[in-house]
Amino acid sequence: MTRTAGSSGKKTLAAIREAGLDLIHEHGFEAMSLRQLATRVGLQPGSLYNHIETKQDLLFDLIHNHMVTLLASIDDALDGIEEPIERLKAFIAFHLTYHIERKREVFIGSSELRSLEPKNRRKIVALRRDYENRLCEILDRGAAKKLFKIDDTRVSAYAILAMLTGICTWYDPKGRTNRQQLIDIHTRLVLQGVLK
Amino acid sequence: MTRTAGSSGKKTLAAIREAGLDLIHEHGFEAMSLRQLATRVGLQPGSLYNHIETKQDLLFDLIHNHMVTLLASIDDALDGIEEPIERLKAFIAFHLTYHIERKREVFIGSSELRSLEPKNRRKIVALRRDYENRLCEILDRGAAKKLFKIDDTRVSAYAILAMLTGICTWYDPKGRTNRQQLIDIHTRLVLQGVLK
Amino acid sequence: MTRTAGSSGKKTLAAIREAGLDLIHEHGFEAMSLRQLATRVGLQPGSLYNHIETKQDLLFDLIHNHMVTLLASIDDALDGIEEPIERLKAFIAFHLTYHIERKREVFIGSSELRSLEPKNRRKIVALRRDYENRLCEILDRGAAKKLFKIDDTRVSAYAILAMLTGICTWYDPKGRTNRQQLIDIHTRLVLQGVLK
Amino acid sequence: MTRTAGSSGKKTLAAIREAGLDLIHEHGFEAMSLRQLATRVGLQPGSLYNHIETKQDLLFDLIHNHMVTLLASIDDALDGIEEPIERLKAFIAFHLTYHIERKREVFIGSSELRSLEPKNRRKIVALRRDYENRLCEILDRGAAKKLFKIDDTRVSAYAILAMLTGICTWYDPKGRTNRQQLIDIHTRLVLQGVLK
DNA sequence: CATGAATGAGCCTTCATTCAT
């Protein structure tokens, strides 16, 4: 590979991240070896350490990056929408779209929390809580305006999030149902579920 | 100590299974070592092989056992109930209860599919499909009787299952919401979601 | 190798210790690899861990063992001798003999202190102090009886110990000077040095 | 900062040498990594190779440099002194002073001989022999003049050198005994030891 | 059945060294 001064490092790191997402998604973090990763990127195992601190660090980096992006994106998606029902619809559409497009990140972000060191896990869990809160607020405001009937906000939010997130365990872009249909189906299920 | 012939072995295997569920749930299958497992059971690592074939075999055994029990139990729970709405309610109550009581098995059964050898995985996936079909049938029959409005049976079933299964990632028996409340909340969410 | 029940483990550990002494003496602790050690003993590297905890542990074990033996032996050698000059002679003869016969242990015990973890090092340094104190006491008693003239007990003890210990860096059993001659030469040097 | 042509390089090399002495003295040659060394000097590891050939080369350079200086210095110190007893006193005073002031060099020079490649080791051992010979000559001449009683010149020389060199394993400039006192103590021990 | 000891493969990581920029 030819190196273009200064850019090679960043490109390699990007390739490591990309391959890392793939491999962790396929085999799980514990089951992925840095040898595999290095081979996939075209490096010797030791060379990875020019770009990452440790294997654990790579995992944290991937998940953290994902969470930060997720938070920024949801705020973007909800920006300017005030009406609770519309906000809920926007949330659903956004969540599904994002989870379809970033299956790997999302999957890793929830299934590999367990592999994070306590300190790292706490940071991620806090960010995830932030995201959950976006939905809780929508539900609460809808309930306040007598639009929704919510018995327990957090339980309901978890239930809805679980439903919407489930998609990334089976979604196949080549499947028979297209993206918009999926959004419609889920929107109907959730919305009817919470409406008064 | 003299050993009651034939009984010690079964007790040991039961202890291995139990400890296996704990450890895989805590650390994941790949991250659990047979040394840990042996220690937890009070054996030397090598002695495990008097009770299990391989580590992979233990995993399959645990998941398979869980799936078979799950299927038998759901049939039991739905037995005698004909009316679609009642059947759906029964399904929801059963699924939640079972998933609350067997967090470990359920969690492992979905998160460690990845660690199963292809042949084993196929067997489990088939059983899971059987279980999903129970819900699909309920939805289909309810739709046939014009009670439910279902755009896509399998997608809806996955969505509902994801929602109901999500509980085992956060349920805490000492939490503020009791089991019946959880069933009520989820029943309302799901039922309203699918009703015409 | 045939295994005689129960004894194989201890023999293997003894072989590991022996080879460890050799290799550390030859190459230094840091420079000795467990692969080398395993090869020398006829094992796979991982099998060493059936007998030792860690590489560090092996080092500590070797040095600690040496120090404990050294202390027991000097007390034995001095037992029953009261007169300071005779005690000093006995100390010199013992020290030289022991250092000639256990070149490796002695050498490692002083040159690899640096490779011990702080906690381990502290334990060894304490034992070494005990040994030094045996000489200090002899010098002090001799001075009290006006037999010796000692300006500073500890400095003198260190000087004498350094002189006597030096032998294990160059002693060659096939050399031209025999053991008794060496003892005589050193006894004269030390004794004249401290006599009033 | 602009670099004064040709001077920066030498300063860097001096810094590398200095840091090398420190690190080898602290951790031993094998245990010191060029990464540590580079960090200490404020360089990247690769940059060291603009100043040194190899790690082994650096070690040889440090030890060789030390030996050459040592030889030049002892000749300086003995220059003009003819009388054997006075020469021996001068030797003792010089050796102690030098070893106190260059603890690191001296320590490395003896403890890391083992890490030198055979060819390099041979060169150093030859220089060391030269130094030992200075003492042997003094002893021999003293014996010839019936001032000393020496049974075996080389053994005696080794014993004396070991005693005097031992100081650099424990000497602490902030300790309770000052330099002159140390010289006096050792001079008495050695001189009495060899006098007829 | 359980044990202790062995195997062989593999793990993450560090190292000295090289070299295009």
Added chain:
DNA sequence: CATGAATGAAGGCTCATTCAT
């Protein structure tokens, strides 16, 4: 001269598994 990125070898250690006792 310095840097950043690469190499290839090796490091200590853990693992699932086997098997004589």
